[in-house]
Amino acid sequence: MTDASLPNAGATPKSGSLHEIDARTKKRNAAEKRFRVYGVAAIATGIIFLIVLLFAILTNGLGAFHQTFISVPVYLDEAKLDKKGNRNIDDIKKVSTFGYNPLIQKAVLKAVEDAGIETPLTKSKNMKALVSASAAAQVRQAVIDNPALIGQTVEFRFLASSRVDGYLKGRVHREHLARDKNIDAEHLDIVDGLLPSGVVKKSFNPAFIFGADASESRAEQAGIGVSMIGSLFMMLVVLFLALPIGVAASIYLEEFAPKNRWTDLIEVNISNLAAVPSIVFGILGLAVFIQFMHLPQSAPLVGGLVLTLMTLPTIIISTRASLKAVPPSIRDAALGVGASKMQSVFHHVLPLAAPGILTGTIIGLAQALGETAPLLLIGMVGYIASNPPGGVVEGLMSPNSAMPAQIYEWAKRADPAYYERAWGGIIILLIFLISMNTLAVLLRRRFERRW
Amino acid sequence: MYDTEKLGTDVNQNDTKISARNVQVYYGDTHAIKDVNVDIGSKAVTAFIGPSGCGKSTFLRCINRMNDTIDVCRVEGDIKIDGEDIYDKRVDPVQLRAKVGMVFQKPNPFPKSIYDNIAYGPRIHGLAKNKAELDEIVEKSLRRGAIWNEVKDRLHAPGTGLSGGQQQRLCIARAVATEPEVLLMDEPCSALDPIATAQVEELIDELRDQFSVVIVTHSMQQAARVSQKTAFFHLGNLVEYGDTSQIFTNPKDERTESYITGRIG
Numbered sequence: 001m002t003d004a005s006l007p008n009a010g011a012t013p014k015s016g017s018l019h020e021i022d023a024r025t026k027k028r029n030a031a032e033k034r035f036r037v038y039g040v041a042a043i044a045t046g047i048i049f050l051i052v053l054l055f056a057i058l059t060n061g062l063g064a065f066h067q068t069f070i071s072v073p074v075y076l077d078e079a080k081l082d083k084k085g086n087r088n089i090d091d092i093k094k095v096s097t098f099g100y101n102p103l104i105q106k107a108v109l110k111a112v113e114d115a116g117i118e119t120p121l122t123k124s125k126n127m128k129a130l131v132s133a134s135a136a137a138q139v140r141q142a143v144i145d146n147p148a149l150i151g152q153t154v155e156f157r158f159l160a161s162s163r164v165d166g167y168l169k170g171r172v173h174r175e176h177l178a179r180d181k182n183i184d185a186e187h188l189d190i191v192d193g194l195l196p197s198g199v200v201k202k203s204f205n206p207a208f209i210f211g212a213d214a215s216e217s218r219a220e221q222a223g224i225g226v227s228m229i230g231s232l233f234m235m236l237v238v239l240f241l242a243l244p245i246g247v248a249a250s251i252y253l254e255e256f257a258p259k260n261r262w263t264d265l266i267e268v269n270i271s272n273l274a275a276v277p278s279i280v281f282g283i284l285g286l287a288v289f290i291q292f293m294h295l296p297q298s299a300p301l302v303g304g305l306v307l308t309l310m311t312l313p314t315i316i317i318s319t320r321a322s323l324k325a326v327p328p329s330i331r332d333a334a335l336g337v338g339a340s341k342m343q344s345v346f347h348h349v350l351p352l353a354a355p356g357i358l359t360g361t362i363i364g365l366a367q368a369l370g371e372t373a374p375l376l377l378i379g380m381v382g383y384i385a386s387n388p389p390g391g392v393v394e395g396l397m398s399p400n401s402a403m404p405a406q407i408y409e410w411a412k413r414a415d416p417a418y419y420e421r422a423w424g425g426i427i428i429l430l431i432f433l434i435s436m437n438t439l440a441v442l443l444r445r446r447f448e449r450r451w
Numbered sequence: 452m453y454d455t456e457k458l459g460t461d462v463n464q465n466d467t468k469i470s471a472r473n474v475q476v477y478y479g480d481t482h483a484i485k486d487v488n489v490d491i492g493s494k495a496v497t498a499f500i501g502p503s504g505c506g507k508s509t510f511l512r513c514i515n516r517m518n519d520t521i522d523v524c525r526v527e528g529d530i531k532i533d534g535e536d537i538y539d540k541r542v543d544p545v546q547l548r549a550k551v552g553m554v555f556q557k558p559n560p561f562p563k564s565i566y567d568n569i570a571y572g573p574r575i576h577g578l579a580k581n582k583a584e585l586d587e588i589v590e591k592s593l594r595r596g597a598i599w600n601e602v603k604d605r606l607h608a609p610g611t612g613l614s615g616g617q618q619q620r621l622c623i624a625r626a627v628a629t630e631p632e633v634l635l636m637d638e639p640c641s642a643l644d645p646i647a648t649a650q651v652e653e654l655i656d657e658l659r660d661q662f663s664v665v666i667v668t669h670s671m672q673q674a675a676r677v678s679q680k681t682a683f684f685h686l687g688n689l690v691e692y693g694d695t696s697q698i699f700t701n702p703k704d705e706r707t708e709s710y711i712t713g714r715i716g
Contacts, residue, residue: 259522329559333622335517337572337629338549347571348561 057426064424067205067220068160068168070131071198074107074139078151087147097136100143101128104135104158117193121186129183130190132159134214134221159207160200162219162417164191168202171416208424212387213406219417222410224425226388230300230380230400231369233389237304237396238311238368243361245308246315253316254323255345274313281310282374290378298379298399306378307368314367318360322353355447362440366433372404381405403429468493468633468663469514474528476509476518483509485687487528491680496655496664498678498695500671502715505684507667511635514665515551516544532633549576552626552662556638558618560610560625565602568610568621569593572629588628595661596624597654616647623654627662634658636666640673652677671711675699683707685715 016022021029078085080103081095108127112119121127135158142156143149159165163183166172168191177185194200211223257263285306289295295302326349334344375381380401389395401409407425410418469491476484484506491497499507509518516537518524530537537547549572560568569589572578579585589606593599598620602613610621619639626634636655640648655677658664668674674681675695682692683704691698691707702708709715 327559329555329557330561331520332517332553332555333559333561333625334571335520335548336515336553336555337575337625338545339571339575340545343575347575352562 057423057430060420061423061425061427063169064208064421064427065205066169066202067208068165068200068202069157069205070108070111070160070164070194070200071155071157072104072107072111073153073155074103075153076139076143076150077103081143082147082150087150089144089147092144092147092150095140097140100136100139104131104139104156107156111194111199112190115193115197115199117190119186119190119193121184121190126187129187130161130164132161132220133218134159159205159220160191162415163187164200165202165220166417167191168200169420171420208421209428213383213385213401213409215383215385216413216415219413219415219421222418222421224403224406224421224428226386227384227401227403227406228428229388229395230303231402233300233392233395233400234304234307234402235365235369237301238308238365239361241305241308242311242315242364246312246361246364247319247357249312250316250319250323251345251350254320255349256341270313270316274317277373278310278371279373279377281306282377284309285374286377296397296399298382298384298401299397300380300400300402301396302378303375303380303402304396306374307371310371310374311364311368314364315357315361318363319353319357322356322360323349325356326352355444358447359440359444362436362443366436366440369436370404370429370433372402372408375402375405381409383409403432466493467491468532469665470529470531470534471510471513472529472531474510474513474526474530476506476513476527477525478521479523483687484513487689489682489689489692491663491665493663494659494661495680496659496666496678497680497682498674499665499667499682499684500669500674500710501684501690502710503669506687507682507684508637510684511637511665511667514633514635515548515553516542517548517553519544549629550631551633551635552629552631554619554622554626554634554636554639557642558615558622560613560618560621562609562611564607565593565610565613565621566606568625569628572625576629578629592624592628593621595627595658596620597650597657598624614647616643616650619643619647619651620654623651623658627658632663634662634664636664638667638669641669648673671699683710685710 080099082088082092084091102124105124105127108130109122109124112121112127135156138158139156142154160168161183163172163180164187167183167188172180172183172188174185174188177183177188191200207221207225208223209228210225211221212226213223214221253263253266285302289302289305290297295305330348330352331344334348335341339347372381379399382401384399384401386398386400389398389400403425407422407429410425411422467490469489471487471489471491474484474487475482487510499511501507512518513526513530514532514537518526526538532547532551536542561571563571566589569592570579570585573585573588579588590599590603593602598617601617602608602621610618613621619642623634623636623639639655640651643651652673655664655666659679666674666677678695680693681695681698683690683698683702683706685706691702691704693703698707699711702711706715
């Protein structure tokens with residue numbers, strides 16, 4: 001056997017044993033341990049805040065997706081709706097929603113009587129407080145769409161008034177009814193009586209997601225759908241303006257522009273613009289697009305233009321970063337085989353930078369989607385009673401709101417029923433933002449190239 | 452004003468491909484190349500040797516005007532290829548680079564397929580009329596790059612998936628695909644292992660039949676193995692230029708001798 005060990009091996013080491021940790025090392029290890037604890041604590045705090053936030057949003061907002069409905073058969077009385085009896089659509093249209101209210105109230109009263117509920121409210125007028133004011137318009141529309149319904153008894157599902165809805169959701173309490181002009185304890189007794197038979201029932205309400213905003217007194221009818229379309233049109237404007245302008249500007253600055261004082265100045269200003277408060281862009285939009293260029297107020301086109309200004313710096317900065325990240329050897333390779341500068345950029349650099357550019361653009365769009373402040377100044381915040389637009393031009397030019405502006409508007413209103421809808425709107429907005437960010441991550445994963 | 456036609460005929464008689472006269476290169480205030488005069492022969496391998504930072508790569512990059520891409524870089528003096536001044540206002544560097552191909556220190560294939568790596572140059576210069584011609588160019592170039600047998604079955608696999616030595620031969624094949632007359636190589640083997648280096652050196656020797664090859668190298672053995680002429684650069688000066696055998700066996704300048712015997716650098 002060969003003895004390959006050093007002559008000194010096995011002897012006691014001169015200065016301290018490796019098996020004993022000296023004071024200095026102990027101190028260093030303790031410092032490292034402390035730092036790790038701080039880090040874990042910081043992350044834990046963050047996660048706790050996130051959980052609290054999500055919990056608050058979900059508990060407050062999920063209710064908005066469920067709404068109380070009253071299903072009753074309504075007798076569409078020919079004597080009231082079509083006095084001449086000839087089903088002339090023009091005559092039928094002359095009957096306003098006021099003409100329908102008595103029919104609906106009668107139908108609800110009949111349901112109450114059928115359920116055998118003892119109540120001092122024996123007149124059909126008393127039922128007004130139970131049903132949403134939107135019910136009459138709903139029946140009228142059904143009749144206009146199909147005049148043959150007149151004279152028949154048709155089953156309708158009406159939205160319950162927001163007080164009834166609030167009572168079933170625990171928002172309206174009997175103790176506070178003395179101060180409430182809109183509903184009495186007797187009404188709530190009726191609601192309790194109608195629950196078992198399923199006449200009054202809570203169920204999923206798609207109108208909250210797809211519907212239009214409603215006036216202050218009809219909280220039960222309000223939906224976020226139309227403002228979602230407003231947001232969509234704004235995002236289209238941002239995408240079609242900010243992406244090409246931003247990418248072209250970045251490519252020029254990064255690949256072609258000479259490095260001198262002017263480009264330095266531009267660079268500094270782009271970085272500064274990214275930090276400018278968004279309300280400043282709002283007032284700029286008001287002055288330039290509305291007061292100077294006379295574009296229509298409250299139009300998604302103007303909103304999109306303002307958000308484009310706001311998003312451009314974000315897109316330029318992220319695009320330049322991804323162009324910088326493309327290794328210079330690729331540019332050399334392209335130039336080396338005789339490609340022109342532009343060919344090297346468009347054939348080689350840009351495709352490699354594309355995932356980063358896309359990610360930056362999506363993040364910029366998501367940022368613009370959640371922006372409220374600039375919309376305040378161009379009139380996109382407020383009660384904007386619009387129906388879904390009929391076409392692209394109308395979508396861009398007619399007054400509309402945007403999702404965050406709609407949420408702000410709801411949170412501002414007096415009726416507590418709107419509070420729930422504001423939280424519900426936040427859930428929808430967050431779903432959009434999370435899916436956009438997920439898309440950004442997926443795109444980056446999918447197209448990223450490694451060297 | 453000079454009469455390039457006339458100068459051209461003069462130079463061609465000496466079988467000179469590239470002739471440099473009083474070349475100065477500045478990076479901002481730094482004087483990187485000082486007064487270099489050199490005549491590089493056609494269909495021969497010329498090696499530039501010298502310690503790091505001596506300017507040999509800078510001078511190489513002057514020959515296909517890659518230095519144009521560096522803002523602060525300024526070139527003075529004349530460099531002529533076949534008697535034509537390449538820094539003349541009428542010269543488009545893009546056209547020049549098709550004539551003077553380049554292979555870089557680090558293999559840098561495009562992150563595309565092997566086929567597209569080779570086909571890119573011929574495509575942008577319009578060298579092939581149709582797909583069949585392009586296929587032919589790709590095969591010919593890969594054969595010249597001595598890599599055809601290794602990749603013929605996977606032409607559509609990504610070029611970045613090859614080994615380092617294969618990547619570098621792919622880059623050489625890419626450079627010859629545009630039918631250049633001069634091939635510049637900037638330390639082409641510095642990132643390769645000895646076996647890959649040997650393959651590339653063998654390839655350089657074969658390329659000599661068709662191209663004027665200029666190679667920058669840190670390895671004096673490599674210069675001795677592959678080149679017919681050697682230029683020794685030191686601190687921005689061209690110290691000595693001559694036949695490789697003479698430079699390595701009987702250097703005239705003291706600095707050259709110190710360098711090749713390992714006393715400096």
